[in-house]
Amino acid sequence: MDQPLTARWKRRKEARPQEILEAALAVFAEKGFAATRMDDIAVRAGVTKGTIYLYFDSKEEVFKSLVRQTIGDTLTQIADRVAAYEGSARALLITVLRAIGTLLRTSDRVVLPKIVLAESGNFPELVRFYRFEIIEKGLGVLTSILARGIAQGEFRAVPPQHAARLCVAPLLLGALWRTTFAPLDPEPYDIEALIETHIDVLLRGLAKEGGEA
Amino acid sequence: MDQPLTARWKRRKEARPQEILEAALAVFAEKGFAATRMDDIAVRAGVTKGTIYLYFDSKEEVFKSLVRQTIGDTLTQIADRVAAYEGSARALLITVLRAIGTLLRTSDRVVLPKIVLAESGNFPELVRFYRFEIIEKGLGVLTSILARGIAQGEFRAVPPQHAARLCVAPLLLGALWRTTFAPLDPEPYDIEALIETHIDVLLRGLAKEGGEA
Amino acid sequence: MDQPLTARWKRRKEARPQEILEAALAVFAEKGFAATRMDDIAVRAGVTKGTIYLYFDSKEEVFKSLVRQTIGDTLTQIADRVAAYEGSARALLITVLRAIGTLLRTSDRVVLPKIVLAESGNFPELVRFYRFEIIEKGLGVLTSILARGIAQGEFRAVPPQHAARLCVAPLLLGALWRTTFAPLDPEPYDIEALIETHIDVLLRGLAKEGGEA
Amino acid sequence: MDQPLTARWKRRKEARPQEILEAALAVFAEKGFAATRMDDIAVRAGVTKGTIYLYFDSKEEVFKSLVRQTIGDTLTQIADRVAAYEGSARALLITVLRAIGTLLRTSDRVVLPKIVLAESGNFPELVRFYRFEIIEKGLGVLTSILARGIAQGEFRAVPPQHAARLCVAPLLLGALWRTTFAPLDPEPYDIEALIETHIDVLLRGLAKEGGEA
DNA sequence: GATGAATGAGCTTTCATTCAT
DNA sequence: GATGAATGAAAGCTCATTCAT
Numbered sequence: 001m002d003q004p005l006t007a008r009w010k011r012r013k014e015a016r017p018q019e020i021l022e023a024a025l026a027v028f029a030e031k032g033f034a035a036t037r038m039d040d041i042a043v044r045a046g047v048t049k050g051t052i053y054l055y056f057d058s059k060e061e062v063f064k065s066l067v068r069q070t071i072g073d074t075l076t077q078i079a080d081r082v083a084a085y086e087g088s089a090r091a092l093l094i095t096v097l098r099a100i101g102t103l104l105r106t107s108d109r110v111v112l113p114k115i116v117l118a119e120s121g122n123f124p125e126l127v128r129f130y131r132f133e134i135i136e137k138g139l140g141v142l143t144s145i146l147a148r149g150i151a152q153g154e155f156r157a158v159p160p161q162h163a164a165r166l167c168v169a170p171l172l173l174g175a176l177w178r179t180t181f182a183p184l185d186p187e188p189y190d191i192e193a194l195i196e197t198h199i200d201v202l203l204r205g206l207a208k209e210g211g212e213a
Numbered sequence: 214m215d216q217p218l219t220a221r222w223k224r225r226k227e228a229r230p231q232e233i234l235e236a237a238l239a240v241f242a243e244k245g246f247a248a249t250r251m252d253d254i255a256v257r258a259g260v261t262k263g264t265i266y267l268y269f270d271s272k273e274e275v276f277k278s279l280v281r282q283t284i285g286d287t288l289t290q291i292a293d294r295v296a297a298y299e300g301s302a303r304a305l306l307i308t309v310l311r312a313i314g315t316l317l318r319t320s321d322r323v324v325l326p327k328i329v330l331a332e333s334g335n336f337p338e339l340v341r342f343y344r345f346e347i348i349e350k351g352l353g354v355l356t357s358i359l360a361r362g363i364a365q366g367e368f369r370a371v372p373p374q375h376a377a378r379l380c381v382a383p384l385l386l387g388a389l390w391r392t393t394f395a396p397l398d399p400e401p402y403d404i405e406a407l408i409e410t411h412i413d414v415l416l417r418g419l420a421k422e423g424g425e426a
Numbered sequence: 427m428d429q430p431l432t433a434r435w436k437r438r439k440e441a442r443p444q445e446i447l448e449a450a451l452a453v454f455a456e457k458g459f460a461a462t463r464m465d466d467i468a469v470r471a472g473v474t475k476g477t478i479y480l481y482f483d484s485k486e487e488v489f490k491s492l493v494r495q496t497i498g499d500t501l502t503q504i505a506d507r508v509a510a511y512e513g514s515a516r517a518l519l520i521t522v523l524r525a526i527g528t529l530l531r532t533s534d535r536v537v538l539p540k541i542v543l544a545e546s547g548n549f550p551e552l553v554r555f556y557r558f559e560i561i562e563k564g565l566g567v568l569t570s571i572l573a574r575g576i577a578q579g580e581f582r583a584v585p586p587q588h589a590a591r592l593c594v595a596p597l598l599l600g601a602l603w604r605t606t607f608a609p610l611d612p613e614p615y616d617i618e619a620l621i622e623t624h625i626d627v628l629l630r631g632l633a634k635e636g637g638e639a
Numbered sequence: 640m641d642q643p644l645t646a647r648w649k650r651r652k653e654a655r656p657q658e659i660l661e662a663a664l665a666v667f668a669e670k671g672f673a674a675t676r677m678d679d680i681a682v683r684a685g686v687t688k689g690t691i692y693l694y695f696d697s698k699e700e701v702f703k704s705l706v707r708q709t710i711g712d713t714l715t716q717i718a719d720r721v722a723a724y725e726g727s728a729r730a731l732l733i734t735v736l737r738a739i740g741t742l743l744r745t746s747d748r749v750v751l752p753k754i755v756l757a758e759s760g761n762f763p764e765l766v767r768f769y770r771f772e773i774i775e776k777g778l779g780v781l782t783s784i785l786a787r788g789i790a791q792g793e794f795r796a797v798p799p800q801h802a803a804r805l806c807v808a809p810l811l812l813g814a815l816w817r818t819t820f821a822p823l824d825p826e827p828y829d830i831e832a833l834i835e836t837h838i839d840v841l842l843r844g845l846a847k848e849g850g851e852a
Numbered sequence: 853g854a855t856g857a858a859t860g861a862g863c864t865t866t867c868a869t870t871c872a873t
Numbered sequence: 874g875a876t877g878a879a880t881g882a883a884a885g886c887t888c889a890t891t892c893a894t
Contacts, residue, residue, distance in 0.1 A: 030334045034247030118331020120393045121244045162410040169382035197375040205418030457760045460673030544757020547669045588836040595808035606759045623801040631844030
C-alpha cells in the first residue's frame with residue numbers, strides 16, 4: 001500500500017516539466033514571450049515560481065523546450081510517409097496539404113512560430129533553428145513532391161523552390177488567422193474551406209494543359 | 214537665450230513627432246515591442262527620453278501612432294485606382310499583386326504587422342484596427358476584383374472570400390521571409406520570382422477552362 | 427529494505443556531522459560565508475541538503491559549530507605546555523611562535539578567522555567568542571611568557587599587552603597571505619622564512635642590552 | 640538669480656557618486672559585501688535604488704570604485720615623500736610608520752581591505768588589484784627604506800622582503816582590531832601605544848650592534 | 853520646448869528552509 | 874535517518890514615466 005504513494009510522487013516528478021510546458025504554452029500564446037511572467041506560468045501550472053527553475057534554466061529555456069518538442073515529430077512523420085508513398089504526386093500533395101491543414105486547425109502549438117517570428121530580434125538562435133530545421137525540412141518535403149510531379153508529367157515546370165512556398169503560404173495564413181483574428185470574427189471563418197479552395201486553385205494552377213480534365 | 218535658438222526650435226518642433234516615429238520604427242523592427250526601450254528610440258531620434266513624452270503619452274501610443282499612420286494611405290490609393298479601373302480583372306489583379314509585392318520588397322513598414330501579430334494578446338485594440346481597417350479593406354479590394362472577374366467570365370466561380378486570401382498569402386509569406394529569415398539565407402531568396410510564380414500559378418488556377426490559353 | 431543498508435546507515439550516523447563540517451570548511455574557505463550554498467556543502471559531503479538540517483539548525487549554525495570546534499583545542503594544549511614549561515622565556519617564545527607558525531602554514535582552519543573578521547557585522551556573537559575565548563587566551567599565553575622574561579631579566583621592560591600583539595602580528599599576516607594572495611604569487615612566498623626573520627628581529631628587539639650576544 | 644539653482648543642481652549631480660560611495664562605505668563596513676543590499680546603500684545616501692545604477696553598473700562596481708579611490712592616493716603621496724627624502728633610514732622609517740599608523744587610527748576606509756580579504760573568493764579581480772597595486776607599492780616603499788638603511792650601515796642585513804612585512808604586520812593588526820574588536824573592549828585599546836611599542840622593538844631589532852645606542 | 857536626474861514598481865533569478873514520502 | 878521536490882521571501886537590476894530646472 002505504500003507503493004502507490006511513491007508511484008504517484010514519481011509520476012508527478014516526471015510529469016512536472018510537461019505540466020509546466022503546457023502552462024507556458026497557454027500563457028505565451030496569450031501574451032507573447034516578453035509580456036509573460038514566470039509567475040503567470042507558475043500559477044497556471046499549479047506550482048510556484050521556484051519550481052520552474054528546478055526543471056528549466058530560464059524563461060528563454062522554457063520557450064525553447066516548447067518549440068523543440070513541438071514541431072519536429074509531426075514533420076518527421078509526414079516526411080517519412082511522403083518518402084514511402086507511391087502514386088500520383090497530385091494525390092500525395094492533396095493528402096499532405098490536408099494533413100497540415102488539419103494540424104493548423106486543431107493544434108494549440110501554432111502560436112509558437114508566431115512568437116518566434118515576432119521576437120526574432122531577441123532569439124537569433126531560435127530563428128536559425130526554425131529556418132534550418134523546421135522550414136528547410138518542410139519545404140524539402142513539398143519540393144520533392146513537386147519535383148516528382150514535374151518529372152512524372154503531372155505538373156507544369158514551375159520553379160519548385162517557389163512553388164513549395166506557394167503550397168504552404170495559405171496554410172500559414174490560416175494559422176495566423178486562427179490564432180490572431182478568429183476571436184474577432186462575427187461569424188467563424190471557415191479555414192477548412194480556405195484550404196480546399198487553395199487545393200483546388202493550386203492544383204489547377206500547377207496542372208499540365210489538360211492534365212486535370 | 215537668443216532669437217536663433219528659438220527659431221531653430223520652432224523649425225524642429227513640427228518635425229519632431231515624425232522624427233521620433235521614424236526612429237521608433239527602426240528600433241521596433243529590430244527588437245520587437247517589448248524589448249525596445251524608450252531610450253533606444255530617443256537616442257536614435259537624437260532627443261532625450263523626456264522629449265518623447267511631449268508628443269506621445271506612452272510607449273504603446275508611439276507604437277499605435279506608427280501603425281495607424283503607416284498603411285492606410287497606400288491601401289486607400291490602391292483601392293481608388295482599382296475602383297476607377299476599367300479593363301480585364303486579370304490584368305488588374307496582376308497590377309495590384311505586383312504593386313503590393315513591390316511594397317513588401319522595399320518598405321520598412323512591413324515589420325509592424327509582424328509585431329501586431331506577435332503581441333496581439335497585449336494590443337487587442339490594435340488587432341481590431343488591423344482586422345477591420347487594413348485587412349477588411351485589402352480583402353475587399355481583392356474580393357471585388359475577383360468578383361468582377363467571375364462576373365465577366367474571366368475566372369472560375371471560386372468563393373471570393375477564400376480566393377482573396379489565396380491572393381495575398383504568398384505576399385504575406387514573402388514579407389515575413391524578408392523581415393525574419395533573409396539575413397540567414399546563404400544566397401538571397403528571390404522574392405520577386407516568388408511573386409511572379411505566384412501570379413502565374415494563381416491565374417492559371419483561377420482561369421476558366423481555356424481562358425488563359 | 428535489507429539489514430546491511432540499515433547497518434551502513436547506523437555506522438555513518440555518528441560520522442555525519444563531522445563529514446558535513448569538513449565539507450563546510452572546504453566550501454566556506456573557497457567562497458566565504460554568504461556565497462556558500464547549502465547545496466555546495468551537501469554535495470561535497472555526499473549527502474543531500476535536507477540531511478544537513480538533521481544535524482544543524484541553519485547555515486549560520488553550521489558555521490558556528492565549525493568555529494567553536496576548531497581552535498580551542500590546539501590553543502589549550504599550547505597554554506598547558508607553556509604553563510608547565512621551565513626554562514628561558516626566550517626559548518619558550520621561540521618554540522611557541524614556531525608552533526603557531528607551523529599551524530598557520532598547514533591548517534585549513536585559518537580561513538575561519540578571516541571570515542569571522544569579514545562578516546563581523548553579521549555575527550556579533552561569534553566576534554565576542556573569538557575576542558574573549560580565542561584571542562584573550564592566545565594573548566594571555568604570550569603575555570605571560572613576556573612577563574616572565576621581563577621578570578627574569580631576559581627582556582626589556584616593554585608593555586606586555588602591546589608586545590604580545592607584536593609577537594602574533596606577523597603570524598597573522600602570514601596566515602592572511604597564504605589564504606588570500608598565495609595563489610597569485612609568481613613564485614611561492616616563503617612564510618617559514620618570514621617567521622624566522624620575525625623571531626630574529628623580535629628577540630633582538632626585546633633583548634636586554636647585550637642579552638642576546 | 641537663476642544661476643544658483645542650476646548650479647545647485649549641477650553640484651548635486653556631480654556630488655551624487657561621492658554621496659553614494661560614502662553611504663556604501665558605511666554599509667559595507669557594517670555588514671560586509673554580500674549582506675549589503677543596494678536598498679541599504681540607497682536609503683543611506685538619501686536616494687532610491689535606481690539612482691545608484693545611474694552612476695554605477697553593479698554592486699560590485701560600487702565596491703571597486705570605493706577601493707580604487709581610497710588607497711592609491713595616500714600611498715602615492717607617501718611613496719613620493721620617501722623618494723625625495725634625504726637623511727637616516729631610521730628616522731624615515733619612523734615617520735612612515737607613524738603616518739600609516741595615524742591613517743589606520745582615523746580613517747573609515749580601513750574596513751575595505753578587510754572585506755577584500757574576506758570575500759576574496761568572490762572577487763579574484765579585486766584581490767589581484769590589491770595584491771599588485773596596493774601591497775606591491777606599499778611593500779616597495781618599505782623595502783627601499785630598509786635596503787637604504789642596510790646599505791648605509793644603519794640596519795642589520797635582514798632579508799628586506801620579509802622585514803618589510805614585519806614593518807606593516809602590527810599596523811595591519813591594529814586596523815583589524817579597530818574595525819572588529821574595538822567596540823567590545825571594556826576599555827579602549829590604545830593603538831597608538833601599540834605602534835610606538837612596535838617602532839621601539841622593531842628598530843632595536845633591526846639596529847646594527849651598538850647602532851641605536 | 854527640451855532636458856535628464858530621479859523614481860519605484862516590477863521583473864527574473866537564487867537559495868535557505870520545509871516536509872511528505 | 875535520509876531524501877529531494879517544493880516553497881517563497883528576498884535581492885539585483887531594468888526601464889517607463891515624471892518633473893524640477
